[in-house]
Amino acid sequence: MSIVPISYYLVLSAILFGLxxxxxxxxxxxxxxxxxxxxxxxxxxxxxxxxxxxxNQVDGLVFVxxxxxxxxAESAVGLAIIITxxxxxxxxxxxxxxxxxF
Amino acid sequence: MFILDHLWIIIALPLIGAAINGLLGKxxxxxxxxxxxxxxxxxxxxxxxEVVREFAxxxxxxxxxxxxxxxxxxAGQFKxxxxxxxxxxxxxxxxxxxxxxLLVHIYSTGYMAHEEGYYRFFSYxxxxxxxxxxxxxxxxxxxxxxxxxxxGLCSYLLVGFWFLKQSAISAGKKxxxxxxxxxxxxxxxxxxxxxxxxxxxxxxxxxxxxxxQPDAAVPTGILTTICLLLFIGAVGKSAQLPLYxxxxxAMEGPTPVSALIHAATMVTAGxxxxxxxxxxFSRAPLAMFVVALVGALTAFFAATIGLVQTxxxxxxxxxxxxxxxYMFLGLGVGAYAAGVFHLMTHAFFKGLLxxxxxxxxxxxxxxxxxxxxxxxxxxxxxxxxxxxxATFAIAGIPGFAGFxxxxxxxxxxxxxxxxxxxxxxxxxxxxxxxxxRLIFLTFFGKPRYDEHEVHVHESPHNMTVPLIFxxxxxxxxxxxxxxxxxxxxxxxxxxxxxxxxxYAPAAAAGAExxxxxxxxxGIMLLHALAGWPVLIALxxxxxxxxxxxxxxxxPKKLADSLPAPYTLILRKYYVDELYNFAIIQPLLWxxxxxxxxxxxxxxxxxxVNGVARVARESGSELRExxxxxxxxxxxxxxxxxxxxxxxxxxxxxxxx
Numbered sequence: 001m002s003i004v005p006i007s008y009y010l011v012l013s014a015i016l017f018g019l020x021x022x023x024x025x026x027x028x029x030x031x032x033x034x035x036x037x038x039x040x041x042x043x044x045x046x047x048x049x050x051x052x053x054x055x056n057q058v059d060g061l062v063f064v065x066x067x068x069x070x071x072x073a074e075s076a077v078g079l080a081i082i083i084t085x086x087x088x089x090x091x092x093x094x095x096x097x098x099x100x101x102f
Numbered sequence: 103m104f105i106l107d108h109l110w111i112i113i114a115l116p117l118i119g120a121a122i123n124g125l126l127g128k129x130x131x132x133x134x135x136x137x138x139x140x141x142x143x144x145x146x147x148x149x150x151x152e153v154v155r156e157f158a159x160x161x162x163x164x165x166x167x168x169x170x171x172x173x174x175x176x177a178g179q180f181k182x183x184x185x186x187x188x189x190x191x192x193x194x195x196x197x198x199x200x201x202x203x204l205l206v207h208i209y210s211t212g213y214m215a216h217e218e219g220y221y222r223f224f225s226y227x228x229x230x231x232x233x234x235x236x237x238x239x240x241x242x243x244x245x246x247x248x249x250x251x252x253x254g255l256c257s258y259l260l261v262g263f264w265f266l267k268q269s270a271i272s273a274g275k276k277x278x279x280x281x282x283x284x285x286x287x288x289x290x291x292x293x294x295x296x297x298x299x300x301x302x303x304x305x306x307x308x309x310x311x312x313x314x315q316p317d318a319a320v321p322t323g324i325l326t327t328i329c330l331l332l333f334i335g336a337v338g339k340s341a342q343l344p345l346y347x348x349x350x351x352a353m354e355g356p357t358p359v360s361a362l363i364h365a366a367t368m369v370t371a372g373x374x375x376x377x378x379x380x381x382x383f384s385r386a387p388l389a390m391f392v393v394a395l396v397g398a399l400t401a402f403f404a405a406t407i408g409l410v411q412t413x414x415x416x417x418x419x420x421x422x423x424x425x426x427x428y429m430f431l432g433l434g435v436g437a438y439a440a441g442v443f444h445l446m447t448h449a450f451f452k453g454l455l456x457x458x459x460x461x462x463x464x465x466x467x468x469x470x471x472x473x474x475x476x477x478x479x480x481x482x483x484x485x486x487x488x489x490x491x492a493t494f495a496i497a498g499i500p501g502f503a504g505f506x507x508x509x510x511x512x513x514x515x516x517x518x519x520x521x522x523x524x525x526x527x528x529x530x531x532x533x534x535x536x537x538x539r540l541i542f543l544t545f546f547g548k549p550r551y552d553e554h555e556v557h558v559h560e561s562p563h564n565m566t567v568p569l570i571f572x573x574x575x576x577x578x579x580x581x582x583x584x585x586x587x588x589x590x591x592x593x594x595x596x597x598x599x600x601x602x603x604x605y606a607p608a609a610a611a612g613a614e615x616x617x618x619x620x621x622x623x624g625i626m627l628l629h630a631l632a633g634w635p636v637l638i639a640l641x642x643x644x645x646x647x648x649x650x651x652x653x654x655x656x657p658k659k660l661a662d663s664l665p666a667p668y669t670l671i672l673r674k675y676y677v678d679e680l681y682n683f684a685i686i687q688p689l690l691w692x693x694x695x696x697x698x699x700x701x702x703x704x705x706x707x708x709x710v711n712g713v714a715r716v717a718r719e720s721g722s723e724l725r726e727x728x729x730x731x732x733x734x735x736x737x738x739x740x741x742x743x744x745x746x747x748x749x750x751x752x753x754x755x756x757x758x
Contacts, residue, residue: 021740024736024740025733025736025737025740026733033736094732094733095731095733097732098729098730098731098732099730100730100732101728101729101730101731
């Protein structure tokens with residue numbers, strides 16, 4: 001059984017990240033956008049893990065743990081904000097949440 | 103040696119007085135303002151008396167007595183100390199300044215009694231005395247310049263004292279700006295002085311002049327340039343041709359100010375400065391001639407304008423310009439002591455004339471026009487008699503102060519240049535004429551004012567007592583020089599002799615001795631008493647009497663028969679109009695059309711407004727980014743991230 005080359009992981013990571021960006025920009029629902037952000041984070045995590053394995057170093061793994069911790073905290077705060085927004089505006093459509101402007 | 107070690111006290115006293123009255127005076131009663139204002143000057147006068155007492159005990163080699171208190175400026179070679187000095191010339195000036203200003207302060211308590219801003223007036227007067235004393239005590243030319251500019255400032259403040267009156271404001275500005283033209287020359291002169299001698303201390307400069315043989319350490323050309331530049335400063339400050347135009351207008355100020363600043367002290371600062379710089383001037387014959395020529399021309403020219411003025415103060419103003427011309431004439435022909443002597447006697451009699459004129463104006467209820475007066479002799483006798491004495495003094499009637507000083511100047515001019523003497527002599531006749539014209543028009547004849555409207559009254563004691571003091575000095579002030587008429591010593595000249603002899607060029611010292619031995623005493627007395635100056639003064643007196651007492655219609659007829667010259671003189675030779683046309687109008691045009699509309703509005707305002715407009719317009723465009731649409735923000739984030747990535751990859755590639 002041969003080892004999967006690192007480029008496979010990186011390509012997968014790039015595809016996931018790209019999908020995340022596309023969803024982040026084009027989706028209307030805030031929850032979906034939020035999920036897109038999480039997707040991008042995890043795409044990066046995948047790249048980190050792949051590099052760590054390829055270079056046989058733990059630095060990448062340490063970073064991944066940090067990212068997971070931060071993402072957990074961020075999702076807690078983010079979800080709280082989303083709930084508050086929904087309570088106030090009865091909608092999750094990002095195009096209707098447009099008061100923050102000049 | 104207390105006061106000589108602490109000379110700063112003399113100048114500090116009026117400064118403290120000015121500060122107290124100026125900062126706190128608004129809530130003071132008049133009594134407190136008076137005691138602060140007069141008290142500080144009285145103490146300064148007492149200090150002067152103490153200076154004289156201690157100075158008399160100084161050994162000759164310690165004169166001039168210089169006291170350095172601290173270093174004021176150091177920049178490379180340029181070093182200016184706050185240092186004061188006392189020598190015989192300083193003593194004379196100190197005496198004149200402290201004494202006349204004391205009397206003027208006392209007089210002002212009466213004259214200004216009903217004016218708004220009483221405390222302000224006394225504060226300014228004290229400030230003036232502070233700067234004037236700084237000017238005369240300074241031991242270097244830069245400190246002297248501080249005093250020089252300071253008195254100019256006070257002159258401006260006091261001429262424009264009634265600042266609600268448009269004419270007073272313009273007169274103040276005119277006085278300030280015109281003298282500033284002269285001060286530019288003075289400033290350049292100071293710089294050239296430092297450049298040449300590497301010092302600004304009087305003593306250090308003068309020592310370099312005598313050290314070298316034969317007086318050629320400094321080229322005459324440079325000395326002449328320095329002297330002429332310094333003299334330009336003196337011309338502005340002392341109202342000589344062609345910068346005299348501010349002094350007549352300065353009569354807009356209160357009369358005590360005219361007496362103190364524009365007759366007795368500030369305007370003589372130029373004379374003092376030239377006398378102080380005598381070692382330089384003595385080595386620059388061309389500059390000396392210019393000084394004498396300007397002096398003689400001014401003496402004559404201003405006297406002719408004085409002939410036809412009808413405002414009592416304007417006559418005195420032109421008379422002051424004329425008398426200052428005599429002082430410069432004296433200095434210019436090398437008779438420094440005579441020039442300073444005339445400065446002193448002039449301070450007495452002209453100060454008195456102005457104060458008395460103020461008393462007349464006070465009595466007339468503010469009217470200054472002589473054609474409205476007449477017959478005041480018996481109604482205000484003290485004013486009349488004191489002013490009469492002062493007129494005798496200024497006209498050069500033998501026995502009075504002005505006779506001795508003016509005679510000395512004219513005598514020195516006669517031996518130097520006959521044409522200058524002639525100008526001075528005619529000027530003396532004109533002086534006698536216009537002064538007696540003033541007296542006759544004001545005090546003699548029939549009253550020409552409405553006696554029901556104007557209640558003529560003698561001034562209060564605080565105004566008449568200074569008049570009497572000055573009248574006494576106008577009489578006896580010249581007697582120190584009297585013994586020379588019978589072959590004795592001119593004590594005034596003897597007193598000042600060290601100042602002018604210490605650094606005198608070798609040639610001049612010999613010539614002086616020769617001149618002294620020229621005439622036998624008896625002939626001198628006869629010469630002086632029956633000489634030309636006295637004769638022409640009496641002629642002026644008689645002519646004035648004929649014109650204004652004997653046949654009062656003569657002046658009118660004369661004016662009618664000679665309309666062109668009369669108008670020319672009445673309009674003051676159109677000098678103001680000429681300056682207006684040649685200088686002020688072009689300056690206004692350039693200021694309006696170039697400096698205002700192009701430079702200010704175009705360049706300066708354009709820059710400032712342009713910067714603001716760029717910021718505003720770019721801001722109004724850029725704020726569209728902040729649309730409120732979160733998805734567009736997301737797009738910007740992505741674009742930014744891509745941009746950063748591309749940039750980093752690119753840089754990384756370049757480093758590789």
